[in-house]
Amino acid sequence: MQATRRDFLKFTTIGGAAAAIFGFDLEPAYAQLRVLKIARANETRSTCPYCAVGCGTIIYTIGDRAKNVTPQVVHVEGDPDHPTNRGTLCPKGASLEQDILNDRRLLKPQVRRPGGTDWQDISWDQALDEIAQKVKDTRDQTFIEKDGKGNTVNRLETIAWTGGCTDTNEFNFLVVKTMRALGVVHLENQARV
Amino acid sequence: MSQATLRVQKMSGHAGSVPGDDAQREFTVCKLIDTTTCIGCKACEVACMEWNDLPFGETVFDNTYQTMPETRWNYWNLILFNEHEKEDGSLMWLMRKNQCMHCAEPGCLAACPADGAIVQYTNGIVDFQQANCIGCGYCITGCPFDIPKMNPKTNRVFKCTLCADRVSEGLEPACIKSCPTGCLHFGSKEDMKDLAEKRAKQLRDDYNFPQAGVYDPAGVGGTGVVYVLHDATRPELYGGLPSNPSIPWSVKLWKGPLKWLGNVAMVGGLIGLFVHYLRFGPKSREDEDIHPRGENP
Numbered sequence: 001m002q003a004t005r006r007d008f009l010k011f012t013t014i015g016g017a018a019a020a021i022f023g024f025d026l027e028p029a030y031a032q033l034r035v036l037k038i039a040r041a042n043e044t045r046s047t048c049p050y051c052a053v054g055c056g057t058i059i060y061t062i063g064d065r066a067k068n069v070t071p072q073v074v075h076v077e078g079d080p081d082h083p084t085n086r087g088t089l090c091p092k093g094a095s096l097e098q099d100i101l102n103d104r105r106l107l108k109p110q111v112r113r114p115g116g117t118d119w120q121d122i123s124w125d126q127a128l129d130e131i132a133q134k135v136k137d138t139r140d141q142t143f144i145e146k147d148g149k150g151n152t153v154n155r156l157e158t159i160a161w162t163g164g165c166t167d168t169n170e171f172n173f174l175v176v177k178t179m180r181a182l183g184v185v186h187l188e189n190q191a192r193v
Numbered sequence: 194m195s196q197a198t199l200r201v202q203k204m205s206g207h208a209g210s211v212p213g214d215d216a217q218r219e220f221t222v223c224k225l226i227d228t229t230t231c232i233g234c235k236a237c238e239v240a241c242m243e244w245n246d247l248p249f250g251e252t253v254f255d256n257t258y259q260t261m262p263e264t265r266w267n268y269w270n271l272i273l274f275n276e277h278e279k280e281d282g283s284l285m286w287l288m289r290k291n292q293c294m295h296c297a298e299p300g301c302l303a304a305c306p307a308d309g310a311i312v313q314y315t316n317g318i319v320d321f322q323q324a325n326c327i328g329c330g331y332c333i334t335g336c337p338f339d340i341p342k343m344n345p346k347t348n349r350v351f352k353c354t355l356c357a358d359r360v361s362e363g364l365e366p367a368c369i370k371s372c373p374t375g376c377l378h379f380g381s382k383e384d385m386k387d388l389a390e391k392r393a394k395q396l397r398d399d400y401n402f403p404q405a406g407v408y409d410p411a412g413v414g415g416t417g418v419v420y421v422l423h424d425a426t427r428p429e430l431y432g433g434l435p436s437n438p439s440i441p442w443s444v445k446l447w448k449g450p451l452k453w454l455g456n457v458a459m460v461g462g463l464i465g466l467f468v469h470y471l472r473f474g475p476k477s478r479e480d481e482d483i484h485p486r487g488e489n490p
Contacts, residue, residue, distance in 0.1 A: 034354075034357070034358040035358060036358050036359065036361075036362045036364075037246075037358070039362070075243065075244065076243070077240070077244075077367070077370060077371070078370060078371065085373070087370050088236070088370065088371055088372060088373040088375075089236060089240070089371045089373065090234055090236050090373050091234055091235045091236040091238065091239040092239075093236075094236050094239040094240040094243060094371045095239045095243060097243050098243070
């Protein structure tokens with residue numbers, strides 16, 4: 001039997017149609033819709049800002065730090081190398097991504113004046129100047145050199161300092177030095193925990 | 194960039210065998226939930242929402258600390274808070290992290306008629322492929338744990354993926370990583386079973402829970418999520434965990450004997466038609482009209 005060109009076309013068409021109808025799938029059976037969203041993300045080590053436990057976190061940011069790119073935080077999870085939490089987080093810590101991306105997050109200092117009802121935005125420079133001025137005024141007015149028995153005490157009881165959990169040991173060292181130099185006795189920070 | 198894909202070993206509604214079946218050696222992954230050390234902090238719930246970028250929804254207060262009465266299509270991981278009164282009258286909290294159990298023989302997959310809408314990877318994870326889903330909702334009927342939930346807007350069904358995107362890259366699921374008490378563990382099925390049995394033995398021997406045991410129901414071929422329970426004889430206490438879950442008989446009947454009967458009937462009908470054609474030939478109305486039967490033309 002001699003196969004003509006017409007026969008060849010006929011059979012390949014029929015065969016192809018049959019394969020399409022009855023299933024002839026050369027694709028390997030792989031499936032997955034989502035790829036790892038942090039595959040090319042930058043990892044930044046940080047500390048959870050909430051409680052005194054001070055869990056280590058990793059903040060995942062997409063964007064390769066090129067000049068024209070604004071990086072975007074996409075995920076936060078526990079730092080497995082951190083001795084405190086070893087990768088775990090509490091529900092509050094696990095929601096840190098939303099803390100960073102939240103519309104209501106404060107990005108600049110605010111002040112509520114004595115007797116005021118509203119918070120006002122002020123600049124960092126103004127905030128620091130005002131705080132420094134208030135510290136100086138308070139200290140000048142209320143510094144105690146000698147107690148009732150005449151002992152030299154050189155203390156300042158009208159200012160208190162409390163530190164946050166993201167403060168490092170080095171920062172706390174400087175804080176203690178500064179506050180002790182001012183005579184502050186009501187002093188608390190994370191390095192004590 | 195990762196082109197992470199997982200090989201499929203079971204596929205819903207698929208005619209013939211799955212090309213990837215038996216093609217590769219791989220261990221089965223498993224999640225171990227030790228309900229005895231869960232404190233109900235919900236870190237796993239938050240981690241699940243955060244990793245999977247699930248949309249935020251309203252929570253429902255139901256006179257317990259539970260976030261909402263049951264899981265939703267966009268809330269895959271829910272701690273069930275169950276107050277239990279012991280024999281001596283004292284109260285006890287039985288908390289259970291509820292999510293997809295990733296059964297070895299999934300009822301959802303058996304019930305699903307859409308080709309490749311539900312797949313089981315070679316590492317045991319059962320995953321929904323919403324692109325192939327036809328929105329019939331049979332998987333909801335097929336699941337003995339009432340886990341798949343439909344998005345009413347798009348008519349697609351969603352559930353926990355065991356963070357297949359993370360697992361395929363060698364990371365543990367987000368819930369496992371977050372758990373601060375260490376009641377969640379992740380690893381191979383054998384290791385997790387081993388760990389679970391050890392913990393159950395410890396509970397029986399040292400902690401006065403004589404009924405403590407491991408929940409890995411055989412009715413669905415074992416699960417990819419294994420529980421350690423204070424009282425393994427009564428799993429119903431833990432928010433209605435079925436003591437002997439199995440694929441509903443309607444699904445079994447429909448996907449087993451009825452399917453084959455239907456196939457036989459269909460093919461038999463076609464053969465009958467063909468034989469009838471060979472025997473009697475085509476029906477010719479014109480011939481009958483012109484030459485009534487019994488007359489020679």
